[in-house]
Amino acid sequence: MRSRRSVDVPALVEQARAGSSRALGRLITLVENAHPALREVMALLAPHTGQARIIGLTGSPGVGKSTSTSMLVRALRQRDLRVGVLAVDPSSPFSGGALLGDRIRLSEHSLDPGVYIRSMASRGHLGGLAWSTPQALRVMDAAGCEVILVETVGVGQSEVEIAGLADTTLVLLAPGMGDGVQAAKAGILEVGDVFVVNKADRDGADTTVRELRQMISLGDRTEPGLWRPPVLKAVADRHEGGEEVVEALDRHLAWMQEHDELDRRRRTRAAREVEAIALQRLRARMGEVLGDGALAEATEEVLAGRLDPYAAADQVVSRVAG
Amino acid sequence: MRSRRSVDVPALVEQARAGSSRALGRLITLVENAHPALREVMALLAPHTGQARIIGLTGSPGVGKSTSTSMLVRALRQRDLRVGVLAVDPSSPFSGGALLGDRIRLSEHSLDPGVYIRSMASRGHLGGLAWSTPQALRVMDAAGCEVILVETVGVGQSEVEIAGLADTTLVLLAPGMGDGVQAAKAGILEVGDVFVVNKADRDGADTTVRELRQMISLGDRTEPGLWRPPVLKAVADRHEGGEEVVEALDRHLAWMQEHDELDRRRRTRAAREVEAIALQRLRARMGEVLGDGALAEATEEVLAGRLDPYAAADQVVSRVAG
Structure with missing residues (x-):
């Protein structure tokens, strides 16, 4: 029997980089538990980081975050990209294990070796992301995930924090629920790079889209050269709109590269x-x-x-x- | 015109200690704003601190915190004690100003020179107390408040934090609302030294009292020598029960003094x-x-x-x- 401490980190790193989900999962667990091997893990991974596109996905409870994630994973897989999903659950005291609902909604992708899905409990402070979230992203990045979706429920400060971790932040809304006002209140207008009104087959979707566009145009983000966040519609549980959302994410990436914004965000983050x-x-x-x-x-x-x-x-x- | 920086701190301290609410208020504002004079304020006040009894008051929204505070202030004033009230509002972005509702409910005491009432916004982190809360308590303590009630709404971590600031923590509940279960969930059973079921003229008050007593007796606080938190009833808006609550607070103080607990709590806090x-x-x-x-x-x-x-x-x- 191997002792808990004698983890063969170089072997795990090699296996994770070769595509082993199991090795990748073990590395994240080491990070999450602040295992003594954490520093060795981070040191060995460092040369391989900086490749992944990190997309933050947030929205109030009930807007359909998991189905939207599933929709995006499918659209990204159609481009043959390796995808990682990190679902941070600020309400769960459990960690590393399954968030049953999420797993079911994402089960379509669970047998796809090109998709790695991981749930993390948020720890530390209320509604906030775990201190280990950025380190888990580094592990997924180094293990070869080309796009990583970080998903969290938009309560408290988490949507602001997720924007700090991501290259691009996608804010999900749903028709009705006074979401427009909520959005403005919670400051998500400032953090969102792309807005998606999910459940767009429901009444009020157009109103929500219109309200959002109006609020965005009232903001200070309409100066020339500034990114003007698009507002898209989707019906995630029917996978309608995924391609359009991915295209919008691509446009945002291109805009960031053109305006040196990607480097700026990553520098700030590091x-x-x-x-x-x-x-x-x-x-x-x-x-x-x-x-x-x-x-x-x-x-x-x-x-x-x-x-x-x-x-x-x-x-x-x-x-x-x- | 005096410049903002040239505050005459020794004069303010003297006036505050002589009973000037205005001077006391200015000192707290200096503390709250992290004014350059903050250190001078704290240094001059230090020799006069450690006299006040600090009582934390917390409960979910709607249990009647402000009316209960008012009830306690009246009971304490009948003993001729100088009373300070620090209402920390975790939801308010405003500071130092009036929380209108609170002010109205406490207006009975607003002309009493033996009562000092102050609202503070919580800053820093969500649902948490402001970093300046302990310093504001020091100011009120040094200015001669004999009892200070720190009141905050019990959301997130604030009830745990308030317990860390207070000598005695009073947890308010109201009948119904599944408060018993909520209490256990939020961990307030552990932080409460005295429980008060307010609105005890409503249906279900006895059930809430019974449930609470049961949960307390199930806890690990029934060993000999340990404080067993009493559960009292009150109808704060009719000022019924204030005297009994103050007596329970006194018993808790006596118990703490007998068991060296007061010193321990104050040492931990400092x-x-x-x-x-x-x-x-x-x-x-x-x-x-x-x-x-x-x-x-x-x-x-x-x-x-x-x-x-x-x-x-x-x-x-x-x-x-x-």
Whole structure:
């Protein structure tokens, strides 16, 4: 029996890059669990990253995210692209396992070796994406997924966060439900690069499309040279509109390349990722320093009213960072 | 005209401690805005802190938090205690100003010089308390509020956070609404020291009380010596039950003092506060270091696949913390 620690990371990386879904899945699990091998995984994968197009997909509960994902996967597979799907579920305390509903809706693709589907629970903070989401995307990228769809329910900050992870953000809406107003309120107008009104066979679809277009044209995104987000219609559960959506995504990609926007987004993303890890590291280091009694001492001074919390924090910081 | 920066902090502190609501309000605004004078404020206040009893008050929307607060304020004023109310509104983007509804419900106390009422918007993260909440509590404490009620709507993590700020946490519920189950789900059973079923003149109040008591007795808090949270009834808008609630709060205080729990909670709180400020400081310092191009360099290495984000973060950290 192999011990849990002695993971053969180079072998896993090789297998994942050769197309093994099982190896890819194991690598993501290592990342997700912050396994001791995490750093080795990331180091070995680094040279292979930066190839995938990352498309964020978000929308309120009930707009049909899973069926839309399935529709897009089919359209992308018709172009023979290797597709990864990362479904981040902010409500689920479970991780790595199946989100039953999603799996059923995506089951059409489950036997396709060109499609890798993974669910992740969001951890850390409410409605937010897991800290490990960007690392999981890196793994899928390095393993050869040419397009990765990151799907999350648009609650709280998650749609803003997903926009920070993606090259292109697709916002899904459905007719009615006051979605237009909701969209404006939640700030998704600002994060969406492409809008899709799903369930377009229902009453009110045209109204929703019109409202959205109007709101977009009222925004500050109509200056020459700026991308004007298209608003498309789809009926995802009948796979109607997938091709058009993929074309719109392509146009957005071309626009980004033309305007140096893709590099800018990826640069910002990498910088944030590095920053977040660095901060995590500093926090850990502070924990070590504080373990030696510095925090307890500083706290007593605060409780006694001899120091205010800011002055006490100065003392702590000077021990961590000189 | 005085410039914004030249705040006479010692004078404000003196006035606030002498009972000026206006001075107290200005000090909180300085804190809330992270004004340059913030550190001076905290330093001058430190020797006067640690006197106030801080009572957290939380509950789902609609349970009657503001009327309950008003009821408690009246009961505390009958004991001639100086009372502070800090209403933290996680949904409001506005700050320092009036939350109209709250103000109306608390207007009974608005002319009482022994009551200071302040609303704060929560900032930072969704459903969470503002980073400045603990500092605002310090200001009210140092200004002579003997009891401070911190009120927040129980959504997301806020009830857990408020428990971290308070000496005693009071959880409000109302009959029906499946509150019992909700309570268990949200983990408020663990954070509540005193439970109050408000609107107890409504149908189902006794059932809610019974369910709650049952859930509490099922918990792990019935061991000898442990505090067993009482479940009380109130009709806050008729001021029925306020005295009983204040008595329960007193019993909890006495129990905490007897079991060294008050010191433990305050120590934990101060330690967290210092830690949070220290981390904020480290983050700022990282920002300075990163400003000199280190982050840009590290990011380019990541984009080029020559470094993974963890290795890049190491480089950044070594520049911040040696």
